[in-house]
Amino acid sequence: MHMRRNILKYVGAGLVVSSSLAFASISQAADMPGVTDTEIKIGNIAPYSGPASAYSTIAKTISAYFDKVNEEGGINGRKVNFLSYDDGYSPPKAVEQARKLVESDEALLIFQSLGTPSNSAIEKYMNMKKVPQLLVATGATKFGDPENFPWTMGWQPNYQSEGIIYGRWIAAEMPDAKIAVMYQNDDFGKDLLNGLKTGLGDKADMVIAEASYEVAEPVVDSQVVKLKASGADVFISFSTPKFAAQGIKKAHEIGWDATQIVANVSNSVGAVLTPAGLEASEGLISTAYLKDMQDPQWADDQGVKDWNAFMDKYYADGDKLSSFTTYGYSVAQTMVHILEQAGDDLTRENVLKQAASMKDVTLPLFLPGMSMNTSDTDYFPIEQMQLMKFNGERWENFGEIISGEVGGN
């Protein structure tokens, strides 16, 4: 397995190098689908309907952000035409929408298509068509594989690195801990769990109990009760917001006095901790790369103020409590950055090249000290996170900014 991957890597790297050389010459031909002198067509696929429709907030925020960009003159004079289609979180529909964007609308690229299944479904097609599939909205590790899929790139820290960070931290700080993990039974939960075990290294047997849940379940009380019964003193919840909130609340109710960790996607003060109860959330540990808007410590931060102004003006009915809005805001800024870097050479090849050559790019909502870096072999823009602890009122960052190191090598 390892052997094969290495070989593939070399072959793949060779291909990328040779093809990027080829691009350089072609790009002069100004073959720029989706781009005119006044417009850049950007495609997007998001679940506006169906069970995952909560995530559509991200696409709505992005759309609002491009409105702002357009109003302020666009990118190098070109307005962004943001075509966002609904796939209802269904892979076959995602394929249809991707083909529509590429073949019918002739978009320059697809940006922030959401969900591991949907992105998996279109990944092969996008690479065959050589259309960038940029900054996809999933933390699955597979979307940082430039050897095999040079046209597909992620954005957020991948789930596995996040898991590793928790594992390392527990192994170092609480070597005698007994860990119980509740995880969502999909790639997100499983990647985090695997990362955790990797991070724990040879102490992986510290995990004494695991309980998965399905997104279709109404409540996770049973899982929490079961995990408490294992006698664990660390409770890790690799869950999406609703279930994380339920977990925190239930653990508090049954008086489980454990160190609790929640995944980054579920650490929003407004959308998770408040519903779960701030008292119940005290002492919670998580990681972050973006500032939490509800966190009073950022009240005077310029980036946060700008964000607030943006929300008020361009996305007034958006939910400021939702971390999806900050996420969408930041990822849209990243996209704008890449397009700006590409200048007037808006060929697919050049845009991809720009995406794959970010150097210490930072964003207003990043935690201080964080930046994005990519290269031909590193397709994980954000690899840094910082641990933090909730004091009953706000998150307190602690420790160093940590780099996960799954991708890139």
Next chain:
Amino acid sequence: MQANTTSAPPQLAVHDVIVRFGGIVALDGIAFELHKGQILGLIGPNGAGKTTLFNCLSRLYTPASGDILYDGTSVLSKRPHEMPAVGIGRSFQNVALFQRMTVRDNIRVGAHAASRSDFFSDALHLPWVRRQEAEVDATVSELIDYLDLGDVADLPVDGLPFGTRKRVEIARALAAKPGVLLLDEPAGGLNHDEVGELGRLIRSIRDDRGVTVLLVEHHMGLVMSISDKVVVLSFGRKIAEGTPAEVQQNPDVIAAYLGGPAE
């Protein structure tokens, strides 16, 4: 045409059949015999158990005890859908046709037990299936003529008058070429003329087609005019058995059922 001699074994024999529903005894030791070529009238007050007995004969119910023999062989091990193959066909009290199918298709279903096919051959419409279909169609056409259903043969039965539907039901039962035909109140809802016609039809079915008939009916005129033998049930028991004339004179029957001189 009179009933066969006693030397031949009965075509249908009911031995001490008992049926219970919960605590209620619906049939309490019913026994009678039906010989080939006979028409037997089964009468009795409402709720006497006539339809229950029919349902036993067509194996929709299983008696708690007793036996039912067809040509000397017990049919109790058979399942309902095997009864046409055994030789017992039936009509239903309230007419149980296939509403959305045409008259012709209804009768074709009647021939189901008399033909063979499988999903695969049918889906591919294999030659032997076609040949068989032709045979079935011939039988069905003959029955349509026999029962004078030509005008309505290709209409869905849903909109047909009650009397017509009763004839369709008889045609459907005949399509299986039964040895014994169970008719459940075939005269219900028919006027005098039509009842007369029905009587002639039932006789003809017996005489021309050699079908033995077991008839449940409240129309005394019909029962008494065509039956060779009449069995009277009341509250799940057999209270009388004999020729129409004998039964009509039976005081028990008069008290329980006929109520004064019959029409």
Next chain:
Amino acid sequence: MSVNTTTTDGSQAATGSAGSVKAVSLPKPAAASSNAKIMRTAGIVLLIMGLAAPFMAGNFLIFQLTMMLIYGIAILGLNILTGINGQFSLGHGAFYAVGAYTAAIMMDQFGVGYLWTLPVAGIICFIVGFLFGLPALRLEGVYLALATFALAVVTPQLFKLSPFEHWTSGVMGIVISKPEAPFGLPLNPDQWLYFLTLAIGLLAYVCARNLVASRTGRALMAIRDNPIAAGSMGVNTALFKSLAFGVSALYTGVAGALGAIVVQYISPDSFTFTLSVALVVGLVVGGVGWLPGALFGGAFIMFVPNIAEELSKGLSGAVYGAIMILMMYAIPTGLGGLLKAALTALSKRSKTR
């Protein structure tokens, strides 16, 4: 005795139980032959359009048309079960999924050629459907609807199960390569898959038609209309109902396998209960019991959501729902029912002439 076709008997209508499936029966008698001619002409025109389409349309549209045909095949299978045999299923997405996974696993794990996966998917789905049909025998109406709905909900979870992960790749799903046209045919893969699907769809349709017009089909319809009477006529209702489930699942399973090949990717999320619900919607819109309706049902579930999305993104669900409801007002018995009414009117006019 003169026959008056007009008097209707009320007893059946009055006692009709809530669980019964009303189906469209197309007009028969008198003008049947002229109606048949109209239908045949329409069919031929449609077929010619279907053959020409891939040379006129872009690949994206061809892909959509292929998916439409695939859904049509699945709905055809559902129609055999629901329209012809009268059994509800809100869980046909499960059979679609089984077909898709069968094809994907065979291609991914064993390198089997895609064409071979289709019959295998059909057979496996037949078996699964038949086996599911056995307990389903005991259930009627809403109870059956719910049992099948449960099947639809559970199936994607089963494909995620860790013990099967080696085969199914769990939540990550399986990526499949798109087949090229064989024999050096001058077709691109999209066109080739379209024609392949069209051919299979035609075969499926012809078989379904034959089946309906046969002894088997009559037995199935007899069970739908009156199971007890059907039994008394010698129809082994248990066997036929289970077989109907099996055959129906076979159709849907083949559609699933085709769907996997065309979409080139499957995962548990591809086959949530919304797929089953969509198939039912397609069935009803096309016309329960009317076989060609499957094509229109397929078109509805393929294209109407896109139209709804065009109309309003934020409220696309609401628009789609509203279109569905309006369709039911306009044609409560589906397109088949509408056609029936139209043809009846037509034949009456020709009769009076």
Next chain:
Amino acid sequence: MSMLLEVTGLHASYGDFRVLHGLDFTVEKGGISTLLGANGAGKTTTLRALCGMIKRTGTIRFEGNDISGKATEDIVRLGVAHVPEGRGTFTGLTTEENLQCGAMTRRSRAEIARDLEQAYHWFPRLRERRNQQAGTLSGGEQQMLAIARALMLRPRLMLLDEPSFGLAPLIVQEMFSILRKVNQEEQVSMLIVEQNAGVVLELADNAFVLETGDIVMSGTAAEVRDNETIRAAYLGY
């Protein structure tokens, strides 16, 4: 004698099929009329048209009010009880609940209780089955239930569609004597469709003969009974 029900020019159709082609007939206050006719003549349709179960045109006057545009339940509330073909049993309800449904439009609990007793008195079979699910009753028992349920309405007019259907001769006699009693003691008028022409012509005051949607003969029951053709077709002597 004044008319309780006056029907003029009654047309009705099922979908596109015209079934009734302009019927005229009456039921006297306190009287009994009967509709005779072959299968498919439109007898059942006439009853259904009268109480608004199918689309119809023409004038239907009940106690002088035109009810031809009214909905079934409103007609029933005026005091018209219909014993339908096929009995219309609420199969999942008990026998007694079925009977109580019959009195749904009435207020006085005491009267209802008394009428319930009366119904059981007339049909003792129903008392035995009072807590049984009505669907488990035999065909004839359900027919009794249907008639008893109609009586629970305390109707002024009863429309009876083949009340003797599936009943044993003894019960038929009893049932008709009950109908006669109800008619005489409580002045309930009736319109009866019945194949058993002999019995019904004895009970009825007037008779109308229906053939494929048209009334071809009408008169007093005695007149109709004495008609040669009728005797041959309906009475058999």
Next chain:
Amino acid sequence: MELLAQQLITGIATGGIYACMALAVVMIYQAIHHLNFAQGEMAMFSTFIAWQMLAWGVPYWLVIPLTVALSFVGGVAIERLVIRPLGDAPVLSHIVVFIGLFAIINSLAGFIWDFTIKPFPSPFGEGSQFGGLISNHQIGMIAVTMAVLVMLFLFFQYTRVGLAMRAAAENPASARLVGIRVGWMIALGWGMASAIGAIAGILIAPIVFLEPNMMLSILLYGFAGAVLGGLTSPTGAVFGGFMVGIIENLAGTYIPEIGGELKLPIALFLIVTVLVFKPTGLFGRTVVQRV
């Protein structure tokens, strides 16, 4: 052993949610003999209305009766405006309309209130019993469910309207013939189902948090509970709801390895098994139809 007791109690608490929904399911089934797939969404929408009123500062004790009343009116309105025009269209057409309603309500709620989860305050306050295994809210919820159950039972069994509703659902044609206004009975059924749904929603939201998709799976469990107990029996539905909760939790806890993943499949499998042996559910009556 302790874990068993804990899971049993948790199962009862969770089952209370299902029981609550199952009751609403049975209610509509009694009224129209259909299963309304949009019922969960209607309940969700009602809960959002309650939430909105609370957000506007309307006091809690006023919000509940207002919401229930509004939901009743809403249910009647949906029947009159959406369902009634369908007339006697086939069952499957009704199902498609229910699916359409589902899509409309879900989409509308998301459009108005967004998809982020919202905390919903409990009418019974915070706090819990049995070492936190069952919160005061859940106890209150179970009590309310029981109370509604008793009221429904009395309504259907001992009132004339209840009898009229059952008759109308069972045989509309005959019901008209005894003077029952079938159309209004159906509308009333929708209203009551919607009102009970609103109560269910308000009781469930504090536990699962309020969001447009909150009822998606709960409705399924509600169906499962109702079917297990028998669609004709409110008592059965409540019992069935609790059973589903308990079975699911025990399966998830005690079946090693795949137990957690198979919670729902096992619960549904058991239900189908029950149905195979008792096709009308544990408490359901078989309606005998004579041949």
